[in-house]
Structures are given as structure tokens and as C-alpha cells.
Amino acid sequence: MRKPIICITMGDPSGVGPEIIMKALKDEKLYQQCNPVVIGDSKILQVADQIVGTQLSVHSISDIDEAKFEFGEVDCIDLNLVSEDIGFGKVSAEAGHAAYCYVEKAMELAINNKVHGICTAPISKEALHKGGHLYPGHTELLAELTGTQDYAMMLTAPNLKVIHVTTHVGLVKAIELITKERVYKTIKLAYETLKKAGNLNPKIVVCGINPHAGENGLFGNGEEEEKIVPAVIKAQEEGIQVEGPLPADTLFYRAIRGDFDIVVAMYHDQGHAPIKVLGLEAGVNITIGLPIIRTSVDHGTAFDIAGTGIVNELSLKEAIRQAVNLAPALI
Template sequence: MSTYIPVIGITMGDAAGVGPEVVVKSLTHAQVYEQCRPLVIGDARRLEHAIVICQLDMDVRRIADPSQARYERGTIDVIDLELIPEDLPFGELSPLAGDAAYRYIARAVELAQAKQIDAICTAPLNKEALHAGGHKYPGHTEMLAHLTGVDEVSMMLVAPQLRVIHVTTHIGIIDAIRKIEPGLVQRTIERGNATLVKAGIAKPRIGVCGINPHAGENGLFGYGEEEEKIIPAVKLLQERGLDVTGPLPADTLFFRAGRGDFDLVVAMYHDQGHGPVKVLGLEAGVNVTVGLEVIRTSVDHGTAFDIAGKGVVDEGSMLEALRQGAELATRR
């Protein structure tokens, strides 16, 4: 019996950023074609431009439908939306590129819902350009939730020695503390647990961060946020048989998770989770959207306008995102 090789829709991201270069560089690697069948959703001319910039020997093949793809290394199959003018500069904020980045995602969602692709892997978009292009989303995660009609999703960052799921993401710290409540904490932990079970970890060990320093230290810090917002969810899930510990001081929890004590850390707000992962290296991290009907992974770096168009971007994070996407899609 042959092993199914999933089709992964790769969205090109913001055309003025490093997305086109990251995509073409990653598709030079033989391992990608062993793991998945990569289908780019973007602009063919921009990819051709990126191939020249990166001094690669590749072709771009324009197709209208996934059924026309050949998935041969050396030729990039692209569903060409033809949205980017040839003279669009790299490294400059563009409403046109922001709108195009949204349209690539929207097309990928349509293909996923039609079961023509098995997962989505996203190159970076620029939030300011996205907003200037008329799409008022904080980022990919929220946009995908809206496009797929899902009320609530979670962001999980995966690095070689660390997995972190976030209770809140793209909101200010005061708003985050206000938003955190036992139901949201519970659902976030359940989504993370379900994802790891699907990925082959039978009983994930989950460590939950506190909000305050030292997880409040029995009321010494803060105003009882841990007791009010986190502990009820942890107790409920423990009673249901999940291996959940917390709330724990975030500083030591990340250290313990890094040495292997936990399979997943639950961070309460954006920087609490992002900081430790990014210390491990931007090229090592992958962003996974948890709770969608379709698997979505992403590079864990931005559009890098300062180096866009120079051919120097590292494709390591995209390679890891494709690997994770293929693995999760296959297991699903």
C-alpha cells in the first residue's frame, strides 16, 4: 500500500516582502517533495522575479486548478492570481500587496474546503499592508478563522524543543488580562491537547503559565487572577483525565519544558509565549493554527522588508513549516 503524500497549498504572502524568495528557495530542496506535493497560490511573475534574485535554476508553471499540477522538483506549480505588477518594489509597504496576500489566503481556503488541498502553509504577510489593502484582521490566525467560519482558534508555536499554545494573541496586555477567563483557558488547553494526540502523543503533558510573576505567589502579586481565571479550568481538565499542571511561574516553566518535562506550554498572552520560542531562533519556529478544519502552518518570521529582494533570506522556517504541515495533514 502506497503512503499518501498530502497536497500543501503554499500562499506567497506579501509580494513586497521575503515571501516569494522563501517559497522558491524552499522548493529547491528534495526533502520537500518527499514529504508533500507543494502547490503555490500566488503570482507567477513575482516567483520568476524571486528565482532570478536568488540565482536559482527553476521554472514556474501556471495552472488554473490543482488537478493540472505535476509536482516535479525544478518546476513550481502555481495557481496564478496575476495581482502583482512587474514593477512593484521590494521592501516597501504596498496596499496592493496587502490585498493580494489576503486573496491568496482566500483562494487557499476555498481549495481546502473543496478538499483539493490537505493543508495550508503560509509565507509571511504584513499587517499594516493588509489593513491598507482593506482587510482589517490582526493577522493570519484571525483571518483564517473568519474565512472558515470558525468562532475561535488558537495559535501554537512549535520549535525543536518547545511547543507553546496561546490563550490570547494579538491584543494589548491589559485587554489580554481582561479577556482571559476559565472557559477560554479550558478550550485553549483542549485544542492543544487534541492537536498533540492527533500528532501521535497519546497523553500530552501540559504546563500552564500564570499571568503574574511567580504565578501570583498565593496572592502576593496581582489581584487573584490565577485563582479566578486559570485554576478552575485546570482543575476541571484534571478531573477529566488530562495531564495538566499549573498555573506555574512562566520563567521556570519554559526552562522545564525545554528540557523535556512538558509536551506543551500554555501561554496567557502574546509575548509570554513568543519570547522564549524566538530566543531559540526565528528559523527554528513554526506557527500552527489550532482549531481550524484544515491544518495551517506558517513561518514564524515577518516580511523582513529590510532584506526583501536581496536573495539572502533563510528558508529554514519554511522548510520546517512544510514538514510540520505534511506531518499533521497525514496523521489527520
């Protein structure tokens, strides 16, 4: 059986993406699991190689068919979008546009079945906007490029999986966007994703919005009863094993303990904070609902340390492994 081809986008060229890619691809075990190919700028990867001291060569190619997939030589579909002196640790329109183009090219390959999964290095939302691409982040960008309506962000860490009803919006806007229909769709996405992964009857738990999940109307304005309870009941009536809404301050502990297989979080920080407490180096971001496989590191561009060589590559390595695990079986 052939190994899946995993396409790694370089992310913002001024961030830590080039460094974590070169560090990750220094691990020969990844080449035993998959055939990795980078989409980015070869010259930036070469600079990153010098910074982190991986002593890998970069094989600049124009098409996936030219890839060698040999350990020690990083295949890079070279879009040649940025200058070598673009520098690290700063926001620029040039870098933001390049990051968009890397993702766009990866999507083209995935949609045409040239690659079996996409793993994305971090982008800067500010740079993306300066480059003329007004997306809140990777998730929304990928959804638009694939024409996907029902999608969600899922984060994984050891002993914890979290899926989000809303993500990159302010808290007031998030509460407005939370509806019984959206909560139900997120529960269904969680159920279908875990079922495809082999868990035929996953245990799902849903967070409340307010402290103590509203405590029967004591806190908030009845959001739990209006927006969450009907969605949970509908899912239960369909045979899905789901509980909630429960207070977020205790259910994450229970989920880590093993009481639940996945948590449905209502907004960005409610779901992100517990994952990141467990360790940035182990966290992986997975977009579910897309027609393609997409995983990502669960950290940002880290402009403050970009170009220093000290960044930890473990999250990227885990994201690549997750993409391999999710990739369809090949004949």
C-alpha cells in the same frame, strides 16, 4: 500511498515570501515528501528566482488540476494581482489585498479537499489593513473564513511547543480577554491536538499571568485564582494531565528540559519570546482548531532584507514538513 498536496501561499509580495518559497522548493527532498503548489503571482516568483539564483522555472496555472508536481518546475496558481514593478520592502494596499486573496484561494481549495494542507508565507498586518482587510493576522483571518469559534495559535521549535490563550492584542486587553472558559478551551485544544499526533497522555503546563504566578495574591489582583485555577481543576477532573499556573520565568526551562509536552501561554510575547530565542529558522506557527491543516513560518515579512536574497528559508521548509506530518492519511 499518494503524497499530500501542500498549498503554499506567497504572503505579502513585497516581503520575503517569494524568496523563501523559491529557496525552499530548490530542495528535492520536499518533493519526495509532498506535492507543493504555490498560490501567488508567477511573475513575482520569477523575479524572486533571479534574486536568489535558484534557477527554477515557474509553471503558471489557473487550476490545481494543471499542476505537474515536478521538481525543478514550481507550480503556481497565478492570481495575477500585482504589477511586476511592485517592488520589495514596502507596505502597500496592493500587496495587502493580494496577500488576502492568496489565503482566500488556498482556503477554498482546502475546504473542497483539493489540497491537504496550507502553509503560509508571512503577511504584513499594516498592508493587509491598507488593502481593506481588517484582521490582526493569519490566525484570525483563517478562523473567520472557516467559521471556527474555538481556535488557537501553537508555536513549535526543537524541544518546545507553546499554545496561546490570547495573541494579537495589547497586554491590557489580553488580561481582560483571559477567562476561565478561554483557558480551559485552550488546555483542551492542546490536549486534543497532541493526542491526535499520537501522544495519548500529554503533559501540559499553564503559565501564570503575573510575576511568580501571582505568589498567592502578592502580585496582581488575583487573576490566577480567578481566571486560571478553575480551568486547570476542570481539566484535571476530566483526566487531563495538566499543572499550573506556574511562573513563566522557570517553566519554559522545565518544558525544554522535557518535563512538559506543551506550554499554555497567556499572551503573545510570553509564548513567542522563548520560541524565538531557540531560533527563528526552526520555529513553526500552527493554527489548531481549524477544519483544515495550516502551518506557517514563525517570522514576518522582513521588509528590511526583502529583495536582497539573503533571507533564510529553513523555517518555511520546516513548516511544509509539519503540514505533511499533520495532513490526513491518503488512500
